[in-house]
Amino acid sequence: MASAADRMQQSVNFGKFAQATDLKKRLWFTIGALIIFRLLSYVPLPGVDPTALGLLAGKTSGGVLDFFNTFSGGSLKRMSLTALGVMPYITASIVVQLATSLSPQLGAIKKEGESGRKKLNQYTRYGTVLLTAIQGFVIAKGLETIGANNGVQAVVEPGTLFRVAAVVSLIGGTMFLMWLGEQITSRGIGNGVSLIIMAGIVANLPTTIVNLMESGRSGSINPAVILGVVAAVALLVLFICFMERAQRRILIQYPKRQTQRGMQADRSHLPLKLNTAGVIPPIFASSLLLLPLTISQFAGNRVAGESRWGDLIITLNQYLQHGSPVYMTLYGAGIIFFSFFYTAVVFNPEETADNLKRYGGFIPGIRPGKNTETYFDYVLTRITVLGAGYLTIICLVPELVMSSLGVSLALTGTSLLIVVNVTMDTVTQIQSHLLAHQYGDLIKKAKLKGGRLR
Template identity: 40%
Template sequence: MLEVLRSAWKLADLRKKILFTLAMLVVFRIGVHIPVPGINLDVIAELISQGQLLGFFDVISGGAFKNFSIFAMSITPYINASIIMQLLTVVIPALERLSKEPDGRRKMTQYIRYGTVILGFVQAVGISFGLRRAVIEPGVGTTLLIAITLTAGTAFLMWLGELITDKGIGNGISLIIFAGIVSRVPAGAVAIYEYLKAGTASVFIVLLFLVLAVAAIAGIVAIQEGQRRIPVQYAKRVVGRKIYGGQSTHIPLKVNQAGVIPIIFALSMIMFPPTIAAWFPENAIAGTIARVWTPENIWYQVVYALLIMFFTYFYTAITFNPSDIADNLKKYGGFIPGLRPGRPTAEYIEKVSSRITLAGAIFLAGIAVVLPSIVSLTRLPVYYGSTGLLIVVGVALDTMKQMESNLLMRHYQGFLK
């Protein structure tokens, strides 16, 4: 990784892209500290401490939600709009045809932008209503001011992310989330140092935490990069005096094809009831839900793990189509040795995908449920969330791969010149 960064820094155009990306991330971090007017931040901090879902939003936004800044909603409306568009593409044939057209991708990106603004405004109104205890002067005008400010902040982040993708290095939206999560690391390190200084935590506990962190990162890298390679053979074709095809290749099926999406879906669903209940502290039923449905409850953990496994299979089934792969192989003269092209090939790919998805689902459920429980035993003041860790590792790997591909392309260009 360090060698890749060193090589990229020596090239003027790549150095310019890296500096541009860092400059845009600095703009994002400055915006995190610009507050929305008319909000009592002490009440926001109290609500975040009561609900894990709000704490998760604060992690994703890099502390912007706790500050209730203009970027408090972060880029979540854009992510939601992208996921909804992806699901609708599978359900609606017209959108599926549009996605395969030459100009279709640009139109779908435009639809996602419109969806981001609409979802952002709806979410901002919901936040303004749900956090009405924190509003200093409640009213329709104040609610609209807060909703419009939060929506404008999300739209600006969307534009910033697309600008990074276009003129910088890596995926801009992912890097904004990455920067938000990583920004909490220095504060966590200072807190651990203070615990050591005060004697609240021992050196052994801190070393145990570091070993656990390194092991978790290594495991995530292994699963993220792990793949099952299905061999493919292309038949030889004679066209005139030339022979085409005849080469062997493979179809790489990733162990974790769904990424971090299942954990986000499962966390949103399982934390929705207690988060809503926290908004109505006087209600007896809401008080019971908030008191009982907590991470300390064994049934909470069981349901959480089952939801993650369900959404892993669901999202993989939505985004991965074995029939399309089998049809493309047949179209270009490819086949899996020992299988007939067409339906038998699709069934075999689906069977293999189902088996490796089980391994990915068990891994995601394990790292989401077991890892935070083990870390909590150390009693260190660090939010070591599995979701944030998966996002950070995944974005870092993708960014490094893009940087390596840029370096490889420069080498090829130099060779041709």
């Protein structure tokens, strides 16, 4: 009987989904935009030989470039127009947000509301162009010499013309992805930039699964290890879902008011997520590490043996390789820092306390005003410590376990966290649109019935 009721409920949900035309348009727009992103990842830079580039990628595999390649959906390995992905945009966003906290002038612009937000977005775009130009120039010059050092001519005609064409193409690809992400956010479903990153990660999953199964078949990896990895990934997904839904609910009480049942006090709860910052800390931390590491890796190959600086850069790359103790330490420190920083940006205890005081709300046992602000800050700091610890464990421990077992997977703890978080946020938005559509139908029916009664 219960199964029949469940089937009936599912049919009702599918019926509501079929009637939500606006939601279907948004979903189709999002899918189409992601397909365009994947097609662009196969368009190579002008002047690059794809066949020679494939041979070069096999010789220079490993390290930070493979990690960067995971976030770009394989675009960096193919040196496509979108090789840099949206990482320059994310890095520019970090710089602008840090600047708004440190600079009084930018902080005043942020408080201007919608106009201030547009100005900061424009500064972020300028920063994206600058960072993409720097990274693109270093990658273009490094691509010319890396191929020569490995006996592969990946660039058809090295020189100034190729470098200019590569920089312009990479800037155009990154800016187009940034625009595409903004269009998905406004006209589609979910956060556009996050969906583009998730699409790049998911695109590597089939190859990872095939390689893992092939390793088990050939005997290079024990089948028991493969089963353990699959079980660990499933448990990790459940743990992430549980922690992302964890909340600290603060009781808010409002003054008593007269009702039909007498004097009653209104009560509500202010939910504070355990992980208020979401996937922003690992994305910010990885993008900040990838920016100098990508430049230093290409620059180190270009100037290797030419001077002491070349040897120094190569040594630095060896210490900061993805998975090394120094890299993991810096990555964990970056996650913790951005957890506290972004939580402070998202939730302002002083502003929240003032809003409560303005509308007559208070926390039982806590005086309105400064005491409420101190209480919010105290609770937020405690749950942020737990949230930062949870993010650090999710991002670092799986990679340490994988490296100790000798297993290399594209879906690391960081990637899994991004995929699960973005999926949950997207599903929540879809449910919100369905709920809004359902209430809209109820309001229309009520108006029709009211008109007939009159």
